[in-house]
Amino acid sequence: MMTKIYVNINGVETEAKGELLQSILDFQAQAELDRQAQEAEREAKAIAKAALLERLGLTEAEAALLIS
Amino acid sequence: VANADRYRFGYRSSGRFRGFRSGRRYRFRRSLRWHDGAGLAKASGTDLDFEWSTPASGGYVLIGSTTTFSASSSVSIDSLFDSTYTNYKVITAFTCSVNDTNVFIKLRASGSDTSTNYVNPTFRFNTAGSTSEEGSTSSWKIVSAGSTETNSADLTIYNPAASKHTTLTTMGYGSYNPTSNSGYGNFAVGRQKSTTSFDGISIIPSGGTITGTVQIYGLAI
Numbered sequence: 001m002m003t004k005i006y007v008n009i010n011g012v013e014t015e016a017k018g019e020l021l022q023s024i025l026d027f028q029a030q031a032e033l034d035r036q037a038q039e040a041e042r043e044a045k046a047i048a049k050a051a052l053l054e055r056l057g058l059t060e061a062e063a064a065l066l067i068s
Numbered sequence: 069v070a071n072a073d074r075y076r077f078g079y080r081s082s083g084r085f086r087g088f089r090s091g092r093r094y095r096f097r098r099s100l101r102w103h104d105g106a107g108l109a110k111a112s113g114t115d116l117d118f119e120w121s122t123p124a125s126g127g128y129v130l131i132g133s134t135t136t137f138s139a140s141s142s143v144s145i146d147s148l149f150d151s152t153y154t155n156y157k158v159i160t161a162f163t164c165s166v167n168d169t170n171v172f173i174k175l176r177a178s179g180s181d182t183s184t185n186y187v188n189p190t191f192r193f194n195t196a197g198s199t200s201e202e203g204s205t206s207s208w209k210i211v212s213a214g215s216t217e218t219n220s221a222d223l224t225i226y227n228p229a230a231s232k233h234t235t236l237t238t239m240g241y242g243s244y245n246p247t248s249n250s251g252y253g254n255f256a257v258g259r260q261k262s263t264t265s266f267d268g269i270s271i272i273p274s275g276g277t278i279t280g281t282v283q284i285y286g287l288a289i
Contacts, residue, residue, distance in 0.1 A: 005141045006139060006140055006141060006277070007140055007141055007142040007143070007144065008135070008137040008138075008140040008142070008143045008144065009144045009146075010144065010145060010146055010147075011135055011136075011145075013137070013138065013140065016141065016142070023181065023183075024141055024142050024272070027183070027206065027207075027272060028141070028272070028273070028274055028275055030206070031170060031172065031204075031207075031272075031274035031275070032274050032275050034170075034202075034204070034274075035168070035170050035274055038200065038202050039168075041200075042198070042200055064197075
C-alpha cells in the first residue's frame with residue numbers, strides 16, 4: 001500500500017495528488033540518489049586518504065600538522 | 069512609544085489636540101498639524117512632554133505570521149515577495165521523520181515550484197574535520213538534517229521579486245545522523261539564473277517528512 005504524501009501549502013495541510021504528488025516523488029527520488037552518491041564519494045575518499053597516510057607512514061594528526 | 073498608550077487622544081472642533089489621563093483633561097498648547105509619517109513620542113518622564121518624531125526605520129518585518137507545519141513532505145508559502153522589500157530573511161527550524169535527510173529550498177512563481185536553473189555551491193563540515201562540497205541544480209540545499217534534534221537554517225534571499233537573477237546566502241545546522249554523532253554545519257550560496265519574478269518558496273526534504281516552523285521577514289531599509 002502506498003503511503004499518502006501530505007504537503008503544507010500556505011498553512012494548509014493537504015494530501016498531494018496528481019502532478020504535485022509526482023513532482024514531489026520524483027524530486028525526493030533524485031535527491032536521495034544524489035545523497036547516496038555523495039555519501040559513497042565521501043566514503044571512497046576516506047578510504048583513499050587512510051591508504052595514503054599508511055603508505056606515507058603518517059598519522060592523521062601528523063598530516064593535519066603538515067598542512068596547518 | 070514609551071508610556072504613550074496611557075493617553076487617549078481626540079480632536080476638538082477648533083483643530084486642537086486634547087488628551088485624557090485618569091479622568092483628567094490635558095490640553096496641548098500646539099495646534100494639530102499634519103506630520104507626514106511621524107508619530108507622537110514621549111520625550112521624557114514628564115507628563116505631556118510629547119513631541120513629533122519619525123518612527124525608526126529599518127529592521128526585520130515579519131510577513132504574515134509564523135507558518136507551522138507537521139509531517140509535511142513539502143512546505144510551500146506564496147505571496148511573500150513583492151516590491152515592498154528587496155531582500156528577505158527566512159528562519160526555519162524543524163525535525164525530520166528520518167535521519168540522513170538533505171533539505172532543500174525552491175523558489176515559487178504563480179503557485180508552482182521552479183526546478184531548474186539553480187547554482188548552489190555548498191560547503192558541509194562537522195567537528196570531526198569532515199568537509200565536503202555539494203550542491204544541486206534543481207534547488208538550493210540548505211541543511212543536512214536528522215530526526216531527533218532540531219535542525220535550523222538562516223537564509224537571506226536577494227531580489228526574488230525582481231526580474232533578474234535571485235541570489236542566496238545561508239547557514240544551517242543539521243543533526244543528520246545523531247546515532248553516528250554526525251551533526252553538520254552547512255554554508256551555502258546560490259543563484260537562480262532565470263529572470264522570473266518569484267513570490268514564494270518551498271521547503272522540501274530528500275525523504276520522509278518535516279515538522280516545524282518557518283518565519284519570513286522583509287528587510288526594511
